[in-house]
Amino acid sequence: MTAVPLPTLLAQELARTGPARLCVAYSGGGDSTALLHALAQMPRARELGLRALHVDHRWHANSVRWAEQCRRFCDVLGLPIEIVRVQAATEHGEGLEAAARRARFAAFAQNLRPGEWLALAHHRDDQVETVLLKLLRGAGPQGLGGMRERRPLGQGMLWRPLLELPRSALRDYLEEHRLDCIDDPSNADARFSRNYLRAEILPKLRSHWPQADESITRSAALCRDAVELVAREAEAALERLRDPRDDTLDAQGWNALPPALRLPVLENWLHAQDLPAPPIARCEELQRQIREARADREPRIAWRAGELRLWRGRLHAVPATAAIPARWETSWDGARLALPGDAGLLWLRATGRKPDPIVLPSLHVRFRRGGERIRPAGDPHTRELRDLFQNDGVPPWQRGRIPLVFDTDRLIAVGDLWITETGKTLFDGIATELVWQRREPQPRGPIDSSRSLR
DSSP states (O other): OOOOOHHHHHHHHHHHHOOSEEEEEOOSSHHHHHHHHHHHTOHHHHHTTOEEEEEEOOOSTTHHHHHHHHHHHHHHHTOOEEEEEOOOOOOTTOOHHHHHHHHHHHHHHHHOOTTEEEEOOOOHHHHHHHHHHHHHTTOOHHHHTOOOSEEEETTEEEEOTTTTSOHHHHHHHHHHHTOOOOOOGGGGOTTSHHHHIIIIIHHHHHHHOTTHHHHHHHHHHHHHHHHHHHHHHHHHHHHHHEETTTTEEEHHHHHTSOHHHHHHHHHHHHHTTTOOOOOHHHHHHHHHHHHHOOTTOOOEEEETTEEEEEETTEEEEEEOOOOOOTTOEEEEOSSOEEOSTTOOEEEEEEOSSOOOSOOOOOEEEEOOOSOOEEOBTTOSSOEEHHHHHHHHTOOHHHHTTSOEEEETTEEEEETTTEEBHHHHHHHHHTTEEEEEESSOOOOOOOOOSTGGGO
């Protein structure tokens, strides 16, 4: 089957999609060079503010020289280019490929302008490689659907206009226009899974099954159709199972869903909380624990981003937090106090009333160590914190992260949950109220999940 020429395909795609602004992810390699050059010849692309974005991973000794080569090429084309330097560090056993991809897409998301479309030069051969790699990793229909043509990214849209075009069409374009491009030696390093698949496996597949690429991409399209149907069903299931009051999930209801719905429902629920889904193996372990859990057990699974805990029949998503130092304690004068271990902020806020002439006593703050008791204002009985937590439905993993305020040796406040008459009188007397902000607000960034990278 004869491929559509690159300029023809791009003209068709621009007319069909109609982006508001246009940027090209430009590595300087052959594929992105062909894409950028072809778009630069089109008046319509220039009308859309065509520009280039180059990400320098700083892994190779020549990366600075490559970035300058990209800048010179854009100067020749009369196009602006932005060069972003990143430091891709591997995390928790991920490979170099995954770390580079994560850093690259984070840079894309952060540097995309409002309403701008970022064109990537992924083509049909890349799609075939992606689907096979997902298959070898045990992916379901979503992974086997391969890369999507479009998806939201940062303030704009990620766009892959060349997914129907074979790599050979881009090579033909480079030869026709005698374009120089960067040859990154890492692309030939067979230690990387994609390179090994490209150099060793796919040539053998194609020699035995000449229609392999067409068949694989057709299967990917069928998987994407199935994923769209599953997505609609998953959205309805999540609406039934989620309690919006505390953003928890009915554990047994989730585990009873058809297998095709469990992971999409879990992913959607976690995504809404800015959390990536755990690895497939951890999800399977969660299902087993829910199925086999005794009434007195509290199943949990942990992964890099956090934990999923089962408590009182509900699944709770718990973001990863730093540990609180053992036996941490500090004196406190009522000023804003940043608590250790991402436990939030504590301070005395002025109420606006004129304070009484009372000197603030010696206060100190620490966390639970066991056996603490308090008599809340208006309660005739002194109670153990354990009983208060259970009766008030405070999850066990949160109990050790609630700041306790002491006046010398007397416990006068448990966060802003309970306060004694003594504490109430003290704070009222100096015209303040106790405020505990659960966690310091963190800036939201791109979601670190495998599906967000596709």
